[in-house]
Amino acid sequence: MSTIREMVGMLRPNGACARMIALLLTATSLASCVVGPDYQKPFLVLPVSWGNAKQAKPSKPPELAEWWRRLNDPMLDELIQEAVAGNLDVATSKAKIREARATYRQAGGALLPSVDGAASATRSRTASTGTDGASTGNEFQAGFDASWELDLFGANRRTVEAARYGMDAAEEELRSTLLTLLGDVASYYVEARGYQARIALARRTAASQQETAALTRLKFEAGASSAVDVANAAGQAATTEADIPDLETSYAEAVHRLSVLTGRPPATLADRLKKSRPIPRPKLPIPTGIPADTLMTHPDVRLAERQYAQYTAKVGEAEAARYPSVSLTGDVATTGTRIGDLGKGSTISWSFGPSLSVPIFQGGQLKAAVEIAQAQRDQYFVAYRTAVLTALEDVENAIVALHQERIKSGKLAISVKHYRDAASLGRSLYQSGSQSFLDLLEAERSLYSAEDSLIQSQVAITTDYIALNKALGGGWNGLVDSSRPEIVDVNTGPQLALPSGQSRPIAMKK
DSSP states (O other), X not given: OHHHHHHHHHTTTSHHHHHHHHHXXXXXXXXXXXOSOOOBOOEEEEESSOTTSOOSSOOOOOOOTTGGGGGOOHHHHHHHHHHHHHOHHHHHHHHHHHHHHHHHHHHHHTTSOEEEEEEEEEEEEEOOSSTTOOEEEEEEEEEEEEEEEOOTTXXXXXXXXXXXXXXXXXHHHHHHHHHHHHHHHHHHHHHHHHHHHHHHHHHHHHXXXXXXXXXXXXXXXXXXXXXXXXXXXXXXXXXXXXXXXXXXXXXXXXXXXXXXXXXXXXXXXXXXXXXXXXOOOOOSSOOOOOHHHHHHXXXXXXXXXXXXXXXXXXXXXXXXXXXXXXXXXXXXXXXESSGGGGGTTSEEEEEEEEEEEOOOOOTTHHHHHHHHHHHHHHHHHHHHHHHHHHHHHHHHHHHHHHHHHHHHHHHHHHHHHHHHHXXXXXXXXXXXXXXXXXXXXXXXXXXXXXXXXXXXXXXXXHHHHHHHHHHTTOSOTTTSOOOOOOOOOBSOOSEEEOOOSSEEEEEOOO
């Protein structure tokens, strides 16, 4: 304020001008005031390790970038890249980022003065009832209008802040879309390979059962078997063949879904996937890191945190609307009868001055707007807490599912070995007449069921691996341009305590 007095003193010969400049400088100094709450990142208390990790020490950080390459399937790698480039949901998310960035630039423009230019040309004719007759003349006008809202209480700055957080949220939404896309492409691809394996198994089994039926028919013709055995053998082969159409349908649906995920018509990938390949198998075990790693990398959590920040800024925006607003407006205009006169022989006018707007009575609307903004902010804080708990739950579930499925697959592999031995021995005994056909029938049925279950378990292991990487937030690293304006936040704030036996505090950093 002392600086303002000095400048006013220098301009004493023109008191009106001095008072005007003093007013402007005072308003500018007040413009640093910003009402409303400043955003603070929630303070988290997280478990030291995963509850189902069964480890004494936290494992090393998970390798999340391009996790699908560890399945060692070149075709899957190609499909992932094609999906990232052509998926329509990804295209929509990228458009939302462009919209958010433009909104941020638009909001920033409100902090600067605005200048509009105007020009007009008029030709008029005036008729007279006297002796002078009619007169014709031209009039040309040009001028500029300028205005600047001083943003004394930070309404525009809060708008810019909210737009900046909204831009971050849009980018996290793209990462979340990619996270879901990568998981879906990998899962449907693995399912397609699994259905191919099951179809091949059903065909092999049906062919073997047809051979058994033919053998039974020969034994019946020789009087060494009954018509019941012939009927049972033919019926079992037909039952196995009946599984094939359902498996073919499921395989086609998986291929169609893969095609759509890459942004192309459903049948596009049918020829490329026609040749069977082994079911992709991950390298195990998988490091899962600590719970804090998940919250640092999971797009859904980061998206919810940015939305919470955005709506915290909107509270300040609504609060600032309850305070007075000051704008500076001015205009310069010139008028002449010829265009050449506008610069030298014209009439020039100008005006300049501040305008003050004070909300006096709005029927409680402004206060209600603040309460609405606060309620919306609280909803997004709850959504953030929900995202945190959901992310932790998804990881815990994926760890359990993967661990238990590996145990199940091991048991199924043992059962397949025993049933294969039983079926082989049963066929030999049946051919020699030392065993009844019902024993052979049951052995073949059990072998087919166990082999089919083993294939499904192998698919489930890879699917659980995909689910675990998705739950850990992996996959989008390096696939998105993350360049954006830096945002400085205070890494302290409301505490979010998560239930756990052993926990530690951690502040999330962007």
